[in-house]
Amino acid sequence: MSSSVPTRADVMSLPSYVPGRSVPGAIKLASNEVPEGPLPSVAEAIARAAGDVNRYPDMGAWALVDRLASDLGVPADQVAVGCGSVSLCQQFVQAVCEPGQEALFAWRSFEAYPIITRVANATPVTVPLDAGHRHDLDAMLAAITPATRLVFVCNPNNPTGTAVRRDQLTRFLDAVPDDVLVVLDEAYREFVTDPDVPDGLGFVRSHPNVAVLRTFSKAYGLAGLRVGYAVGPEEVIKAVRKVYVAFSVNSLAQTAALASLDAADELLARCSDIVRERGRVRDALVAAGYPVPETEANFVWLPLGERTTEFAEHALQHKVVVRPFAGEGARVTIGTPEQNDTFLEAARTFPARE
Numbered sequence: 001m002s003s004s005v006p007t008r009a010d011v012m013s014l015p016s017y018v019p020g021r022s023v024p025g026a027i028k029l030a031s032n033e034v035p036e037g038p039l040p041s042v043a044e045a046i047a048r049a050a051g052d053v054n055r056y057p058d059m060g061a062w063a064l065v066d067r068l069a070s071d072l073g074v075p076a077d078q079v080a081v082g083c084g085s086v087s088l089c090q091q092f093v094q095a096v097c098e099p100g101q102e103a104l105f106a107w108r109s110f111e112a113y114p115i116i117t118r119v120a121n122a123t124p125v126t127v128p129l130d131a132g133h134r135h136d137l138d139a140m141l142a143a144i145t146p147a148t149r150l151v152f153v154c155n156p157n158n159p160t161g162t163a164v165r166r167d168q169l170t171r172f173l174d175a176v177p178d179d180v181l182v183v184l185d186e187a188y189r190e191f192v193t194d195p196d197v198p199d200g201l202g203f204v205r206s207h208p209n210v211a212v213l214r215t216f217s218k219a220y221g222l223a224g225l226r227v228g229y230a231v232g233p234e235e236v237i238k239a240v241r242k243v244y245v246a247f248s249v250n251s252l253a254q255t256a257a258l259a260s261l262d263a264a265d266e267l268l269a270r271c272s273d274i275v276r277e278r279g280r281v282r283d284a285l286v287a288a289g290y291p292v293p294e295t296e297a298n299f300v301w302l303p304l305g306e307r308t309t310e311f312a313e314h315a316l317q318h319k320v321v322v323r324p325f326a327g328e329g330a331r332v333t334i335g336t337p338e339q340n341d342t343f344l345e346a347a348r349t350f351p352a353r354e
């Protein structure tokens with residue numbers, strides 16, 4: 001049945017977000033999830049909270065906000081939680097960009113940025129990564145115009161895993177105009193091991209135009225529950241809360257996030273295992289001839305160019321699902337040692353170009 005209801009042309013022309021595929025019988029290394037399920041203490045907290053789902057959740061997620069504020073040592077009015085940090089990305093654009101104003105980010109980076117920017121009626125402006133697949137902060141600075149209201153710096157960058165260092169970021173933030181919000185998207189912060197990669201919270205304290213985004217989806221293993229948080233200037237956080245879709249952080253997510261903070265030591269120890277595996281996987285890939293950039297996240301980037309799709313198909317024949325970005329490269333999440341071995345076997349047997 002065809003409908004004569006007109007839809008917004010700008011919405012219809014948006015690219016669709018492409019999630020990592022799940023293929024029955026194959027190992028999914030496509031969405032930067034951690035390989036293990038919730039800890040028993042977290043699963044129990046979720047099960048207990050399930051008994052109350054006839055009630056709406058605490059709309060402000062105040063217990064979680066207060067807990068995060070106290071753990072992070074910031075006032076609660078500088079913290080907002082959202083339905084995944086992707087929701088908070090969109091809320092930031094909605095909160096600071098008037099229609100047509102610009103949100104700037106590197107490319108390639110998190111694929112939601114251009115979509116959420118356009119959904120918020122703002123204009124995405126992209127600056128290519130440098131030849132080493134890293135943010136080119138000088139070029140980003142040069143791309144700031146009077147219409148720029150927001151800059152995303154994804155650190156470490158999805159999908160390349162590369163990270164901006166403290167001195168570069170300090171120079172950049174010192175030079176960005178005071179009325180431009182810089183959102184440091186630290187979805188993978190807990191996997192960072194290089195001490196020169198700064199904790200963005202320090203910049204929230206020193207710069208009144210900086211915000212940090214974090215998530216419970218990655219290191220804390222709650223991707224399916226959808227909860228993330230932002231720390232930023234009080235006025236901006238107030239605006240971010242205004243554009244919140246009512247009750248969008250559900251009660252199971254709030255409970256699970258709190259239980260995960262209680263179990264942070266155990267969960268962060270699991271991250272150390274992933275970091276160890278990350279080094280092993282990258283070394284093996286480099287030894288096999290793949291120019292994989294150094295990564296500070298829980299994934300590796302294989303810049304395969306035109307062979308990307310062929311590589312993803314080859315990996316699938318080996319029962320591994322990777323995340324291809326056609327014509328550019330494949331992003332592969334670090335899994336368990338056995339899963340990584342299966343992937344490495346696929347990578348080693350990918351036929352060299354004739």
Ligand code: PMP
Binds near residue numbers: 154185214
């Ligand atoms: N930022 C980055 C850089 C990401 O890679 C992701 C998830 N892929 C997100 C934000 C959003 O994560 P979530 O909505 O699950 O918190």
